[in-house]
Amino acid sequence: MSDREWILLNPGPANTSREVREALVTPDLCHREPEFFEVMRDCRERLVRLAEGGDGFAAVLFTGSGTAAVEAAVSSAVPADGGLLIVDNGVYGDRLRRIARAHGIHAHALAYDAITPARPDDVRAALRADRRLSHVAVVHHETTTGLLNPVAEIARVAAAEGRRVLVDAMSSLFGEPLDITQDGIDFVMASANKCLQGVPGISFVLARRQALDAFRATPARSVYLDLGSHYTTQEQDNTPFTPAVQVLHAMRQALRELEKEGVGERIARYAENATVLRRGMAALGFEILVPDGARSSILTTFKLLPGIAYDPLHDAMKRRGYIIYAGQGDIRKYAFRVSNMGTLTRADMQGVVEAFAASLAELRGAGAAR
Ligand SMILES: Cc1ncc(COP(=O)(O)O)c(C=O)c1O
Numbered sequence: 401m402s403d404r405e406w407i408l409l410n411p412g413p414a415n416t417s418r419e420v421r422e423a424l425v426t427p428d429l430c431h432r433e434p435e436f437f438e439v440m441r442d443c444r445e446r447l448v449r450l451a452e453g454g455d456g457f458a459a460v461l462f463t464g465s466g467t468a469a470v471e472a473a474v475s476s477a478v479p480a481d482g483g484l485l486i487v488d489n490g491v492y493g494d495r496l497r498r499i500a501r502a503h504g505i506h507a508h509a510l511a512y513d514a515i516t517p518a519r520p521d522d523v524r525a526a527l528r529a530d531r532r533l534s535h536v537a538v539v540h541h542e543t544t545t546g547l548l549n550p551v552a553e554i555a556r557v558a559a560a561e562g563r564r565v566l567v568d569a570m571s572s573l574f575g576e577p578l579d580i581t582q583d584g585i586d587f588v589m590a591s592a593n594k595c596l597q598g599v600p601g602i603s604f605v606l607a608r609r610q611a612l613d614a615f616r617a618t619p620a621r622s623v624y625l626d627l628g629s630h631y632t633t634q635e636q637d638n639t640p641f642t643p644a645v646q647v648l649h650a651m652r653q654a655l656r657e658l659e660k661e662g663v664g665e666r667i668a669r670y671a672e673n674a675t676v677l678r679r680g681m682a683a684l685g686f687e688i689l690v691p692d693g694a695r696s697s698i699l700t701t702f703k704l705l706p707g708i709a710y711d712p713l714h715d716a717m718k719r720r721g722y723i724i725y726a727g728q729g730d731i732r733k734y735a736f737r738v739s740n741m742g743t744l745t746r747a748d749m750q751g752v753v754e755a756f757a758a759s760l761a762e763l764r765g766a767g768a769a770r
Pocket of ligand 1: 411412465466467468470492539541542543568569570571591
């Protein structure tokens with residue numbers, strides 16, 4: 401287990417390298433000095449480069465968890481006379497609805513159950529039915545279950561209908577392929593502590609500059625989460641508020657490591673991790689909740705086995721150094737989640753499977769002895 405105390409199988413914060421954690425220890429630094437702005441600019445440029453956004457995109461950083469970036473994008477993008485079509489097939493789709501409601505944004509939700517990806521035809525029909533819906537918001541990877549939504553097809557439909565798209569790619573950016581420059585997509589939200597393999601505290605929006613420039617004409621709905629003012633100040637090597645200085649240093653190290661590994665290679669490593677996990681878990685009798693074809697390579701929701709409740713399984717795994725993650729909402733009663741993001745390797749995933757086998761043997765032995 402090298403320098404790790406726990407193998408984190410929750411979908412972020414994920415395991416990081418020692419160098420990322422060490423980068424947190426920087427000399428005390430004023431956030432309005434050029435030394436800080438150099439780090440900020442470096443991070444913003446690396447994000448755009450790694451996401452292959454090109455000159456048309458900018459990264460805007462927020463000090464706050466992932467929801468800060470999502471709320472900033474939604475509350476800033478949709479104009480007062482516009483509206484938001486929300487794809488909802490899990491907790492994070494529902495969060496988009498709550499954000500829209502909190503900001504008084506006209507919204508319509510396309511609701512699916514937690515294992516059904518959105519259908520682009522439904523998006524088209526909903527946009528045709530309500531001309532006021534100027535934007536579409538969709539979660540790329542529903543971390544509730546490990547479900548992937550067809551973002552590329554949805555963006556294509558939205559663009560054809562003259563609408564713009566916001567993609568919550570919190571738990572998928574740099575872990576699943578995503579063309580952020582695709583026509584239709586204006587905003588992609590993610591955070592430092594998931595597939596980027598940094599530490600929590602900073603989230604960001606990768607945004608089309610054209611869309612950001614358009615904000616100048618619209619009044620802000622929020623003071624702290626005003627995407628337009630953060631963009632304008634960050635472009636001038638400044639910041640409207642006090643950022644998480646140390647977290648940004650760790651993020652720069654995480655970005656350097658991603659550059660070194662390569663985005664394609666990281667995506668391939670996660671896919672291999674998922675394959676090793678799923679094969680091993682199938683041999684232990686676990687079934688996957690999400691149908692084949694709609695699964696990400698980042699997180700798997702497994703159905704609980706008869707006679708094995710989640711809490712004892714969690715505790716048995718934790719005693720072995722592995723942190724598994726409960727299902728969200730009702731799913732908690734019959735399934736649990738295992739993520740394979742972070743610095744984990746194929747060998748780590750084999751270790752995960754062995755730990756599950758040992759935990760099951762322990763729990764069944766305890767059951768038999770009763
Ligand atoms: C898809 C998705 N969106 C948004 C969030 C919210 O992020 P945070 O908890 O960092 O605010 C998460 C967190 O797991 C997520 O998976």
